[in-house]
Amino acid sequence: MKFARKLAATALVALALASPASAQDTSAVKLALIDGQSGPNGFIGESMRQHLQFFAERQNAAGGVLGGKKLDVIAFDNKFDPQETIVQLQKAIDAGARYVFHGNSSAVGAAIVDFLEKHNRRNPEQSVLYINFAALDPVLTNEKCSFWHFRFDADVNIRTAAITNQIKNDPSIKKVYLFNQDYSFGKAVRSAATQMLKEKRPDIQIVGDELIPLQKVADFTPYIAKIRATGADAVISANWGNDLNQLVKTGGELGLPVKWFTYFANGEGGVTALGAAGVGRVFAVSEWHMNVPDPTTEKMADEFGKKYGRDMFFYRLDTVIAMLTRSMNEAKTSDPKAVAEKLESMSYKTPLGDTYVRPTDHQFYQPLYVSVMADDVAKKLEKTPFGFKTVGMSAAKETEVPTTCKMRRP
Amino acid sequence: MLEQLVISTLNGVIYGMLLFMLASGLTLIFGMMGVLNLAHAAMYMLGAYLGYQISKTLGFLPALVLAPLALGVGGALLERYGLRRVHQHGHVSELLFTFGVAFMIQEAVQMIWGRIGVPYRIPAALDFPLFRLFDTPYPFYRVFVLALAVAIFFGLFAALSRTRTGLIIRAALTHPGMVGMLGHDVPRVFMLVFGAGAGLAGLAGVIGGPIFVTSPSMAGALGAILFTVVVIGGLGSLPGALLASLLVGLVQTFAVVMDVSLDDVFRVAGLGTASASFLGDIRHTTIAQIAPILPYLMLLVMLVVRPRGLFGSRDV
Numbered sequence: 001m002k003f004a005r006k007l008a009a010t011a012l013v014a015l016a017l018a019s020p021a022s023a024q025d026t027s028a029v030k031l032a033l034i035d036g037q038s039g040p041n042g043f044i045g046e047s048m049r050q051h052l053q054f055f056a057e058r059q060n061a062a063g064g065v066l067g068g069k070k071l072d073v074i075a076f077d078n079k080f081d082p083q084e085t086i087v088q089l090q091k092a093i094d095a096g097a098r099y100v101f102h103g104n105s106s107a108v109g110a111a112i113v114d115f116l117e118k119h120n121r122r123n124p125e126q127s128v129l130y131i132n133f134a135a136l137d138p139v140l141t142n143e144k145c146s147f148w149h150f151r152f153d154a155d156v157n158i159r160t161a162a163i164t165n166q167i168k169n170d171p172s173i174k175k176v177y178l179f180n181q182d183y184s185f186g187k188a189v190r191s192a193a194t195q196m197l198k199e200k201r202p203d204i205q206i207v208g209d210e211l212i213p214l215q216k217v218a219d220f221t222p223y224i225a226k227i228r229a230t231g232a233d234a235v236i237s238a239n240w241g242n243d244l245n246q247l248v249k250t251g252g253e254l255g256l257p258v259k260w261f262t263y264f265a266n267g268e269g270g271v272t273a274l275g276a277a278g279v280g281r282v283f284a285v286s287e288w289h290m291n292v293p294d295p296t297t298e299k300m301a302d303e304f305g306k307k308y309g310r311d312m313f314f315y316r317l318d319t320v321i322a323m324l325t326r327s328m329n330e331a332k333t334s335d336p337k338a339v340a341e342k343l344e345s346m347s348y349k350t351p352l353g354d355t356y357v358r359p360t361d362h363q364f365y366q367p368l369y370v371s372v373m374a375d376d377v378a379k380k381l382e383k384t385p386f387g388f389k390t391v392g393m394s395a396a397k398e399t400e401v402p403t404t405c406k407m408r409r410p
Numbered sequence: 411m412l413e414q415l416v417i418s419t420l421n422g423v424i425y426g427m428l429l430f431m432l433a434s435g436l437t438l439i440f441g442m443m444g445v446l447n448l449a450h451a452a453m454y455m456l457g458a459y460l461g462y463q464i465s466k467t468l469g470f471l472p473a474l475v476l477a478p479l480a481l482g483v484g485g486a487l488l489e490r491y492g493l494r495r496v497h498q499h500g501h502v503s504e505l506l507f508t509f510g511v512a513f514m515i516q517e518a519v520q521m522i523w524g525r526i527g528v529p530y531r532i533p534a535a536l537d538f539p540l541f542r543l544f545d546t547p548y549p550f551y552r553v554f555v556l557a558l559a560v561a562i563f564f565g566l567f568a569a570l571s572r573t574r575t576g577l578i579i580r581a582a583l584t585h586p587g588m589v590g591m592l593g594h595d596v597p598r599v600f601m602l603v604f605g606a607g608a609g610l611a612g613l614a615g616v617i618g619g620p621i622f623v624t625s626p627s628m629a630g631a632l633g634a635i636l637f638t639v640v641v642i643g644g645l646g647s648l649p650g651a652l653l654a655s656l657l658v659g660l661v662q663t664f665a666v667v668m669d670v671s672l673d674d675v676f677r678v679a680g681l682g683t684a685s686a687s688f689l690g691d692i693r694h695t696t697i698a699q700i701a702p703i704l705p706y707l708m709l710l711v712m713l714v715v716r717p718r719g720l721f722g723s724r725d726v
Contacts, residue, residue, distance in 0.1 A: 182699065213699075213703060216702040216703065218702075219425045219663075222664075225417045229667075253549055254548075269625070272528065275531055384529060
């Protein structure tokens, strides 16, 4: 008897706790960020959360969406693991989120796409839209493309297009060395670079094509000696983390005279690790950087820096929030399917130029800057004397790459 | 060709000597206590961070002395008040204890210095090309590291073979009970060795930090390699550690320049494309691609063929 009463009381309490969640208040649109928030790389996920929060709050201050509703960011820690991602995704959906944001790792991205394809077919009234803003494997907008997935970052092939555009216009480069990590991503870069260089600069010779095991190399001196022996003028490398920092740093220490065309050197921790070795030598591709001369983004970056004590990086999230807002307002609902249908054919003018989503594969196109590490710039990164300055720019159209996507529409 | 050979040898030897600086302390502790000090690589990392911090305020030379000293004293205290108490519960407890210490250091470093690493650079006074090798400037700092490591090897060797303390240490390595019976304070010897090992790891961190990237991931990058060096060289053997370090350094360095795959071997052997599908991807994997995992292959072979290592006196 006593037990039964206890049970009933527990059930009541549980109900009371659960009810505010089940009777979702309609005053907010929930955006769930699912990314790694813990562990040695947790700082990247943390930075993503702060960026998303920052841009959502700006939109809220400017009137929110759908005539006064707020954007509400909630973060879920997937520990960078595809399996854990599904658990957290379920939690996010249970918490009422219909928009999922994610950035790190294409393996996680593929897991989200697979899950949502099934989930949205079985629960059309609970559909969820996936906004991918940093997972770069081309597969997500080709073989594995999905109506429920939008990529708001330039994928590997697009970035390679921007990099090879830059190399095309640099006659001093005659020999190129490819240096990548031995997994799907590194291999994608290597084949894209080989093909695009052949088209844009048939006279360029590819003198080396290295694949190294992921984060296993402790000493890069032998690789530097090997690159030097080939007489390369430029190295294209999609390495990240220690594999990138140590490579470039060792190259600088041993005086290797090459230009480094990288995909990630501008990320957090990059300039701190590279130091003077990178000045004038390390190139990166991005949709924006601190020294792009534009008053709107400059003000934004200042505010962000003051609020969080770190440099603004994911400018693309501002565009995402703006386009999402407009889609919701035009669709007059926050229902993901209606919003996706508006979003997939949207063109949008940012302070930096024209951007658009390609309806066939839901890939977003934007102007891309190629920049080089420099010590003579106004805005420095990470309290070092270094920053990035623009050396070239490709308009959105110039970076377009073909797709094999055959999208199944709901 | 000659150019490649000379430069690769030089690079391999320098990397090997840096490994030796770490492995020497580890192998003595391992030989004496029969336990891998899993925190050794973490101490190396702590050495690099302390080196960075001290050289920022006092300069590089004080850092070169103070950081290893701090780690040595810390290591000795850790042995005296931690490891010694755990010792009586057996090897597993000791192993777990050092594992815990590694974690503590890792997290502490991240909390104090952040997760993205620090700009630890080669001091300006030491940052110049020493000589030109086939038109390639060779940095002085690397040669400085080499000289320091060689000096340490001879210093350690002399200390172990020519001094009374060294005599007792060597005796305690193999017959701790007997040495204790003869009236020597064996626990104190253990404490000294542990402290010296930690100090050496710290020194390696101070001088290695500017060459490598000083970040929280640096311990993981080198830790696994160190254990292979110690096992290949033989537990508790200083010459073994030296030889194994050089071996690992040179093998890795030379393997990187070898773009030879099984496919090429078949072709030269006249088998051509007849067996094109045989072995699939492995055929096209070059030696350069597997260079970073070669030390682990050596470790496996060594454990099967000669479990005591090159110069070890007893099996692992």
